[in-house]
Amino acid sequence: MLARLGVIALVFGLAASLGQAQEQTGDTQRQAGRQDYPPHLFSRPIAVDVIEDKAEAEARKREEEEARQREIEDLAAQKGMNTATQSIEAATRDMRDYALYSTILVGVGTVLLLFTLFLTRQANRAAQAAVDVTREMGKKQARAYLYIKIGNFEISVVDNADSSNLVTRVVVTVANSGNTPAYSPVIYYDIQEAIPNQIIPLPNPETMQKTPVNNGFIPPNEDSTTRLSRTFEVDDPVAFQRFDKRIIRFTYCINFLDEFDEERWTPIISGTFHHWPKGSVSFLPDKIHEVQEN
Incomplete structure (x- = not known):
């Protein structure tokens, strides 16, 4: 360690001497006005071996x-x-x-x-x-399907206490062409006097007369007969009886319950009774109207 310190001190001493020499040389050159000197006059660096x-x-x-x-x-x-x-x-x-x-x-x-x-x-x-x-x-x-077959039609002259002097009777047969019974069938009908070719508005079923079918039950493929009637008061019942200038219009439909407990209505059918020369009376339907069967 002491040897290393000695070497370091020697190096610093030489460096200091070299610095002083360079400063002196610089001063001499400035005083001499840039005078050149031979190279051998400058000091050379000394190689130092550092021992570690x-x-x-x-x-x-x-x-x-x-x-x-x-x-x-x-x-x-x-x-x-x-x-x-x-x-x-x-x-x-x-x-x-x-x-x-x-x-x-x-x-x-x-x-x-x-x-x-x-x-x-x-x-x-x-x-x-x-x-x-x-x-x-x-x-x-x-379900059941009901329809009416028109039977005999009669016009009779009567003398009732209520001033009515003519009664009409229609025998109808309500038939069931369906496969199940019809329950509580009721016939809604209207029998009116009319003039030939007269247009009569179709009545509402609720305003018609109604008659329950006799036994209130119609089995499939069977029928039941019922008589419908209405009385009139006319001026000349005998002439009316001969269909002179007057005709009878008949309108009807049927209401009933089917096997599925649903209410049904048949179509409303209207027509007129006509007296033929040989004395027979027949019903000629007009057409099936807008209220179709349901």
Whole structure:
């Protein structure tokens, strides 16, 4: 250690001497007005061998090795961090793409699900409609169908206390052409005097006379006979009886309950009775009107 300090002191002494010599030379040159001198007059640098302690050299070497190793490790760590960062970025992009694809697939699946539900609902509606149609067809095939057959028609001259002097009677037969019974049948009818070719508005069934069918029950493919009548007050009952200038209009329909406990109405039918030369009377229907059977 003392030898190293001696060497360092010697080096500093030589440097100081060299500096003083250069300052003196500079002053001399300025005084002489830039006078040149031979090169051998300047002092030359002295080579100094620095003697370093072996332990310190090894310590310095170790420190350099450790510093180099730390640099290598730091570089490796930076590379690892860079690789990890790139991996995170790639994973983030993959997650973003996956989320986008998942959203698209979920949207497509939702649309397909809604479309499937719509088709299922339409199919259910079609099936329900088919069931309703089948049920309705079954009801129509099984239910009762009533109609009236016109029988005898009579006009009689009477002398009643209420001033009525003419009575008309119509024998009708209510027949059931269906496959199930008809319950509580009621005949709604109206017998009116009219002039030939006279247009008479069709009456509302609720304003007509009504007569229940005798037994209140008509089995399938059977019938029941009922007599309908109405009295009039006319000026000349005898002439009326001969259908002179007057005719009798007959309008009717039937209300009943079918096997399925549904109320039914037959079409409203109207027509006139005509007296033929040989004395027979027949009913000529006009047409089936707008109120159809239900």
